[in-house]
Amino acid sequence: MRIGITCYPTHGGSGVVATELGKLLAERGHQVHFITYDMPFRLGGFHHNIHYHAVEANHYALFRYPPYDLSLASRMAQVAKQHQLDILHVHYAVPHAICAYLAKQMSDQNFKVVTTLHGTDITILGEDPSLKDIITFGIQQSDAVTAVSGALIQQTHDLLCAQKSIERIYNFVDHRMYYPRDVTDIRSQYAREDEHILFHMSNFRPVKRIGDVIRIFERVQQEVPARLLLVGEGPELPKMREEVEKMGLSKKVCFLGKQDEVARLISLADLLLLPSEKESFGLVALEAMACGVPTIGSTADGIPEVVKNGETGWLAEVGEVEEMATKAITLLTDRDQYQAFSQNGLARSRDTFCGDRIVDQYEVLYQRVLEETQ
Incomplete structure (x- = not known):
């Protein structure tokens, strides 16, 4: 054709x-x-x-x-x-x-x-x-x-x-591009060996609730050593930089701006944070699943059609920062559950998507x- x-x-x-x-x-x-x-x-x-x-x-x-x-x-x-x-x-x-x-x-x-x-x-x-x-x-x-x-x-x-x-x-997703990659060669640039990496990527519009992303991370890093990588640019970016500074998290949050090749960056992550209030699909959650990375997110719109709650990630109502943070901590500290979610996500991305x-x-x-x- x-x-x-x-x-x-x-x-x-x-x-x-x-x-x-x-x-x-x-x-x-x-x-x-x-x-x-x-x-x-x-x-x-x-x-x-x-x-x-x-x-x-x-x-x-x-x-x-x-x-x-x-x-x-x-x-x-x-x-x-x-x-x-x-x-x-x-x-x-x-x-x-x-x-x-x-x-x-x-x-x-x-x-x-x-x-x-x-x-x-x-x-x-x-x-x-x-x-x-x-x-x-x-x-x-x-x-x-x-x-x-x-x-x-x-x-x-x-x-x-x-x-x-x-x-x-x-x-x-094209699984020739999105798959669990060996990123040991660059991981030390972003986190210590004992630290977990949380990840968020978006256009930084208000509907993405970047403030919730930072608050979830702030709560998680109180319990487990962690870093936050933020990819993208948009209208909320300046305000979020100020928020990170006020919360004393500047040394633990890395703003990476727009990135063309994101598959390696996603493979760096242990968890994706997606607490959006509007999300017709949530492509980044699918890309994360294809790389073996579970999602902590909201139940907004199409996200539950991508992320199976309790199987490939954990979802909560929009704005439930404490619940999302608690689920994130559970996944990061329960190795068996984490591996199950990771493998479930890989299988779902290769089958349904x-x-x-x-x-x-x-x-x-x-x-x-x-x-x-x-």
Whole structure:
């Protein structure tokens, strides 16, 4: 098949999954065309069957803001015509599904539009009255819609009253990249031999509850020697640096900023902390499981679909810092339980969230929509 993919090419989970999906599809012989404003950060280097098409917004002086959406729709139509696309798979309802609809209307190409919902376009933007109608329109006009968790499907129906059928297709990991690595060569850079390493990675938005991450760690390190590694950047970062300083934890907390290659860093960890108040899937929890690292997190949204409470990690209600800290201490001090959780996570990541299995589901979906009549 000839497949176009549009996503946000940044470090967010949706861009990661869209890029990895394109790479796996290309390995199976499909022609994959990325249509984005920048090269997806996971796409670097040469890949057979993968093509990149840049989108340039017009900076004409009359426009107060460059009309990226219109430029994207135009570029989609150009690529669809030039390369005879069968499928245009867009990640996020706005603006990408809307742009795909415009591209289809202005083009004489009979390609199908598949939209994948990742969360923010529903849980944040979907609550904005000025955007509800256009998000719903983008969903309704898609030939097929998927979401990364059952929780997100329910939220979409609840918030938007969208009648469109939405298929759940989970996120995935490529086990050639995420697996328990030997990191003894770099571990001493972050912690002493007797210290445990707790890990958190996010975009540092308020919904990630970074304050809870620090409070959980503060409680844990009172009982067991530990260090905290924080990966990512975002609006909460300056405030969290101040919080760490006030709590006297500066020597035990390491801010690593954005990192492209996170698999080795995750393998350094003993536990992942994910106390989010909103999390449509929780890709980092899956990446941690694939590296044999259990999660201590919240029961928000799609997290329980990824982390099996009491089997691959421990979950508590949002804000229950003391309970999360207690569970973390238990795991770190009970070697048998820790090993069981680690092995359970490895097995679950390889079974339920295997890349080949998820790509199979997308191929079946693509074939089905191509066989449907207009």
